[in-house]
Amino acid sequence: MKKNTLLTYLLLLAPFLLSAQIQLSNEEPVAGEPVTITLAQAESQVVVAYRPNSSVVRRDTLRADSPSTEFSWTPEKAGVVALSTASASKNVSVRFQGFSYSGLIVMLLAGGILFGGVIFAFRVLFRKTKPGEGIDFDPSTRPDT
Amino acid sequence: MNELCRLFGGIIRSKKTFIVSQERKNWQSKLGFILAASGSAIGLGNIVFFSSNAYQYGGGAFYLPYFLALFVLGLPIMMMEFGLGTLTRQSFPLALRKLVGKKGEFFGWFSIAGSFIITMYYVAILGWACGMLLGTFGSLFEPGITAPFTPFETPTESVSSTVFFFNMIAGWQPLILIFIIWALNVLILRKGTHSIERAVRVFVPLMWIFMIGLAIRGLTLDGGFDGVMFLFTPDFQGIAEPNVWRGAFSQMFFSLSLGMGIMTAYASYLPKNADQVNNSLLVSFLNCSFEFIAGTAIFSLLFVFALNPAGTSLSLSFFVIPQGIAGLSTLPWVVRLFGFIFFLLIVMAGLTSSVSLMEAFVSAIIDKLKLKRNKALIYVAIVGLIGSALFSLPQIIDAGLSGNGTLGLTLLDLMDHWVFNYSLLIVGLAEVILIGWVLGADRLREALNEHTKLRLGKWFVGLIKYVIPVLLTVVIVSSLISEYRPNGPDGGLLYGSNYEMPGWEWLPVFIPIFWLVVSITFSYLLTNRSNK
Numbered sequence: 001m002k003k004n005t006l007l008t009y010l011l012l013l014a015p016f017l018l019s020a021q022i023q024l025s026n027e028e029p030v031a032g033e034p035v036t037i038t039l040a041q042a043e044s045q046v047v048v049a050y051r052p053n054s055s056v057v058r059r060d061t062l063r064a065d066s067p068s069t070e071f072s073w074t075p076e077k078a079g080v081v082a083l084s085t086a087s088a089s090k091n092v093s094v095r096f097q098g099f100s101y102s103g104l105i106v107m108l109l110a111g112g113i114l115f116g117g118v119i120f121a122f123r124v125l126f127r128k129t130k131p132g133e134g135i136d137f138d139p140s141t142r143p144d145t
Numbered sequence: 146m147n148e149l150c151r152l153f154g155g156i157i158r159s160k161k162t163f164i165v166s167q168e169r170k171n172w173q174s175k176l177g178f179i180l181a182a183s184g185s186a187i188g189l190g191n192i193v194f195f196s197s198n199a200y201q202y203g204g205g206a207f208y209l210p211y212f213l214a215l216f217v218l219g220l221p222i223m224m225m226e227f228g229l230g231t232l233t234r235q236s237f238p239l240a241l242r243k244l245v246g247k248k249g250e251f252f253g254w255f256s257i258a259g260s261f262i263i264t265m266y267y268v269a270i271l272g273w274a275c276g277m278l279l280g281t282f283g284s285l286f287e288p289g290i291t292a293p294f295t296p297f298e299t300p301t302e303s304v305s306s307t308v309f310f311f312n313m314i315a316g317w318q319p320l321i322l323i324f325i326i327w328a329l330n331v332l333i334l335r336k337g338t339h340s341i342e343r344a345v346r347v348f349v350p351l352m353w354i355f356m357i358g359l360a361i362r363g364l365t366l367d368g369g370f371d372g373v374m375f376l377f378t379p380d381f382q383g384i385a386e387p388n389v390w391r392g393a394f395s396q397m398f399f400s401l402s403l404g405m406g407i408m409t410a411y412a413s414y415l416p417k418n419a420d421q422v423n424n425s426l427l428v429s430f431l432n433c434s435f436e437f438i439a440g441t442a443i444f445s446l447l448f449v450f451a452l453n454p455a456g457t458s459l460s461l462s463f464f465v466i467p468q469g470i471a472g473l474s475t476l477p478w479v480v481r482l483f484g485f486i487f488f489l490l491i492v493m494a495g496l497t498s499s500v501s502l503m504e505a506f507v508s509a510i511i512d513k514l515k516l517k518r519n520k521a522l523i524y525v526a527i528v529g530l531i532g533s534a535l536f537s538l539p540q541i542i543d544a545g546l547s548g549n550g551t552l553g554l555t556l557l558d559l560m561d562h563w564v565f566n567y568s569l570l571i572v573g574l575a576e577v578i579l580i581g582w583v584l585g586a587d588r589l590r591e592a593l594n595e596h597t598k599l600r601l602g603k604w605f606v607g608l609i610k611y612v613i614p615v616l617l618t619v620v621i622v623s624s625l626i627s628e629y630r631p632n633g634p635d636g637g638l639l640y641g642s643n644y645e646m647p648g649w650e651w652l653p654v655f656i657p658i659f660w661l662v663v664s665i666t667f668s669y670l671l672t673n674r675s676n677k
Contacts (some may be wrong), residue, residue, distance in 0.1 A: 036425075046250075051200070052453045055203075056203045060328075078375060079375045093448045095368065106378070110205075115434055118427065121423055121426040124426075125420075125423055
């Protein structure tokens with residue numbers, strides 16, 4: 001078996017098995033607002049991965065001078081974030097602070113182009129053909145149906 | 146019209162072609178064709194592959210290469226493939242032969258070979274999706290399940306779709322389900338366009354309704370809208386990565402069913418005066434709009450339940466999304482209902498695509514060998530069934546499941562890597578070079594403009610002759626270069642060399658050689674066989 005594949009499956013299961021060992025003061029953290037991470041076991045660091053398992057993953061490390069069960073963390077970006085220590089891991093969703101205007105603009109632009117394209121093409125499909133513009137679908141050219 | 150006949154050497158009005166046209170069935174309506182072509186394009190790739198890529202490559206930032214791939218690559222090639230079908234009223238290999246000669250037919254059959262291999266494992270995946278669909282009535286959303294191999298032997302404390310999936314593929318159930326999927330394919334194709342149209346008139350609208358339903362449910366969850374914003378908010382950190390652009394171009398090719406002979410086969414059942422420019426716009430925009438809705442549904446689930454799509458798009462469909470669905474409600478019947486809708490959606494989307502993949506092959510051998518449709522269907526289905534079984538059942542090559550039961554997945558993974566990443570793009574490159582330079586992109590443009598309400602400008606010629614060949618060459622060459630990574634994270638000289646398969650270490654080397662030898666031999670033999 002491909003090692004990475006097995007690791008992936010174990011990683012998929014791991015958050016459900018080990019997430020109870022990492023608690024947040026606010027289980028729905030908001031970007032830019034500090035939260036406290038509480039661990040079941042004292043650790044010297046917590047690794048924070050923004051958009052884990054992607055090509056644009058970015059990792060930060062929260063360090064303590066001596067092993068501790070509490071870490072303060074201010075999420076920089078909204079999205080799915082993986083928190084992990086040597087013995088536990090947990091995924092959290094960091095909410096947007098206010099509104100994501102860049103997200104809204106991309107959504108409106110992309111949606112406008114795609115659905116606008118569908119509406120435009122449907123209108124052309126059912127538009128009456130002007131003389132000399134080309135012959136549209138003619139059922140009489142179906143000799144065998 | 147006379148100009149058109151002169152351009153194509155009179156083939157459109159030749160006696161032989163006229164006889165073929167008389168025998169060829171047609172779509173019963175414009176809508177029937179649009180539903181069938183968009184049903185072909187909308188498949189597993191739209192539901193999970195797009196979301197997986199968007200997550201991988203920076204959310205909203207992925208739309209930049211995605212739209213470029215749609216407008217510069219996807220739309221012109223779709224217009225070309227539709228055009229080949231209506232101008233010649235032949236399936237892909239014979240259409241290419243008529244327009245550019247024997248070398249064109251060779252690449253046509255090469256494309257059919259690749260798409261048939263894809264059909265085999267695509268049906269295997271559909272069989273698994275059927276198993277998960279049945280599981281929604283059984284133990285898929287229940288705790289305490291096991292699979293008969295490490296690390297899944299201990300009963301789970303909570304719902305685990307991963308363990309359910311591995312338990313399912315460890316049994317013989319997938320074989321029966323794969324048989325059923327192939328039988329459904331034959332049933333839908335038995336009367337050609339007539340029966341395809343009847344099926345897509347039910348399946349395609351249902352797919353849209355179910356997907357919109359899932360998106361609405363996702364958006365109305367607490368935090369669902371933040372999930373949608375997570376999809377669209379651009380992260381430009383990785384936009385300069387070649388993988389992002391390669392991902393977008395491959396996604397577009399597969400998503401629009403290009404380079405597989407499907408669109409030419411479907412368009413060959415249209416009257417030759419059909420507006421293929423507008424048809425291409427309609428099918429492409431419908432396909433990408435479906436992806437847009439699927440993305441909102443899936444990202445809202447991922448965000449609300451803090452899931453990340455680790456691994457492949459298969460893991461997203463079978464492990465991650467069901468895990469999110471399990472949390473949709475405290476009422477078990479609501480969870481089962483949404484699970485049922487999701488997997489029924491996957492099965493329907495997959496079925497409309499597998500039907501089109503099979504039709505590309507069946508119509509080609511009917512045209513070439515003049516076989517009866519039912520006979521051709523049975524031959525193709527039997528070979529396909531054997532192939533799908535090989536892809537789906539780990540026991541066939543690993544009786545004791547001692548390799549953790551995933552050797553079947555590994556075989557699929559290896560074949561998918563070579564055929565999906567290279568076959569479609571190689572065919573696309575050959576197509577644009579042959580049509581652009583041998584036939585002449587100008588001639589194709591004039592032929593398409595004969596019957597369109599949206600006339601194509603000179604830009605179309607530039608794209609077909611220069612831009613697309615350069616883009617596809619860059620993508621193929623950069624993919625080949627990235628295969629060589631002796632010190633990379635995956636190790637090995639060839640993809641899969643690091644797989645632990647005692648006794649099967651030769652498989653990663655064998656698979657690409659097997660694909661190339663079989664496809665080239667198949668293409669050579671059929672190209673050199675005289676038309677009956």
